[in-house]
Amino acid sequence: ESHLNEDVTLEAVADVAGVSKFHLTRAFRFATDVSVMRYVRARRLSAAAHVLVNGDCDILELALSSGYGSHEAFTRAFREQFGATPQQVRKRGNLDDLPLMEALRMRDSNNVPPLAPRFVEGGALLLAGLSRTHRGSNAAMPAQWGEFTPYLGHIAGQVGNVAYGVLHNDAEGSIDYLTGVEVKAFADLPDEFTRLRIPAQRYAVFAHAGHVSTIGETWGAIWSDWFPSSGHEAADSPMFERYPETFDGRTGEGGFEIWIPIR
Numbered sequence: 001e002s003h004l005n006e007d008v009t010l011e012a013v014a015d016v017a018g019v020s021k022f023h024l025t026r027a028f029r030f031a032t033d034v035s036v037m038r039y040v041r042a043r044r045l046s047a048a049a050h051v052l053v054n055g056d057c058d059i060l061e062l063a064l065s066s067g068y069g070s071h072e073a074f075t076r077a078f079r080e081q082f083g084a085t086p087q088q089v090r091k092r093g094n095l096d097d098l099p100l101m102e103a104l105r106m107r108d109s110n111n112v113p114p115l116a117p118r119f120v121e122g123g124a125l126l127l128a129g130l131s132r133t134h135r136g137s138n139a140a141m142p143a144q145w146g147e148f149t150p151y152l153g154h155i156a157g158q159v160g161n162v163a164y165g166v167l168h169n170d171a172e173g174s175i176d177y178l179t180g181v182e183v184k185a186f187a188d189l190p191d192e193f194t195r196l197r198i199p200a201q202r203y204a205v206f207a208h209a210g211h212v213s214t215i216g217e218t219w220g221a222i223w224s225d226w227f228p229s230s231g232h233e234a235a236d237s238p239m240f241e242r243y244p245e246t247f248d249g250r251t252g253e254g255g256f257e258i259w260i261p262i263r
Contacts, residue, residue, distance in 0.1 A: 001103050004047065005065065008040050010172055023234050025172050027223035032104055033137050033216065035173045042101035045081045048074075049098060052090040059086050115218075115226045117204040122259070124200045127164055128155065129180020131194035138216075141165070141177050148179035149249060157184035163249075165241035166196060198238050203259045204230075212252035215241070222260060235261035 013036060014024040028036045044066045051057050063074030078086050082098050089098070130148045134140055145165075152163065159182040169176040178194055186195045206226075208218045227234065239260050247254035 001043070004040065004044055007067075008037075010036055020233075021172075022236055023227075025170060026234060026239075027227065029138075029170075029175070030216075030219040030222070031224045032220075033139070034101075037172055039101065039104070041077065042081060043103065045078055046100040046102070048078070048086070049082065049089055049095055049100065052086055053093050053095055056090070059090075062086070115206055115221055117206045117226070117260075119262075120203045120205050120259070122201050122203050125198040126183050126186065127166060127178065127180045127196045127198060128183045128186065128189050128193045129164070129178050130192065131168075131176050131178040131180075131196075133169075133174055133176050135174040138175075138177075142212075144177060144179050145249065151190070152181070155181055155183065155190075156188040158182070159184060161245045163243040163247075165243070166198075166238050167240065168196060168238035196238065198240075201235065201237050201261045202263070204232065204262050206258045206260070207255065208258060209255045212247075212256070215258075218258060222258065232262045235263040237261040 010021050010024065014021045017024055019027070024036060028034075028039075032039065034042070048062055048066045051062055052059075059074070060071045063069075063071055066074060068074035068077065075085055075087075078084075078089075082089065084098070089095075129151070130144065132140070132144055153161070162182065164178070164180050164182070166178040166180065167175055168178065178196055180193075180196070183189070189195065204226075206218060206222060208215060210218075239258070241256055241258055243249075243256045244254075247256050
């Protein structure tokens with residue numbers, strides 16, 4: 001927050017935090033549901049919106065001070081963030097209905113009990129299912145399960161009745177999420193399926209006993225609370241939610257596990 005007017009980079013934030021860019025990207029996203037640089041961008045544009053309604057500022061000067069090299073680039077980013085141009089916001093003179101990004105605050109309390117994972121040497125997995133890219137937020141992931149559920153029990157070579165929600169190909173600003181199952185081989189699968197081969201890996205396995213809607217609390221606690229004091233580092237490998245037969249997708253109850261690759 002104190003460096004928003006400077007050239008903030010993912011590398012610089014990771015260096016100050018004492019973690020890798022990879023770790024920071026995952027930790028920040030799961031603790032806040034927004035990526036690091038998207039947060040920086042949204043905060044700068046929100047600050048610019050406040051300036052616009054408080055006076056007759058020069059939009060080019062505001063663009064440059066907000067980190068944009070031209071009036072056009074600033075206007076394009078501003079419209080993407082707020083659905084209105086800087087000129088329109090300045091003219092109307094208020095911030096009503098604008099999706100402003102306010103400063104995030106550290107949590108005062110945590111509703112998640114202290115985490116005590118078990119450690120597992122996991123074997124290689126062949127997973128297949130529907131994969132979608134989620135940018136900026138994880139909010140659309142639950143709906144993806146509704147799209148995938150009709151396939152369950154009808155997939156060639158399906159192993160058991162365990163379902164997986166796999167997070168892979170994560171980068172600053174986006175992550176791929178696969179809703180799928182383990183299969184014996186990648187042959188005879190629907191054309192729309194993504195095939196994912198996960199190598200043998202050591203995992204920290206966290207139980208989530210509550211309703212599936214509170215999964216964000218556990219994900220956030222893993223990255224914000226457990227990792228910093230655990231002495232472990234996240235491995236650059238897919239991580240996943242593992243939903244056993246006892247999990248009821250209709251009610252969201254029954255419990256499941258979160259498997260985080262570590263080294």
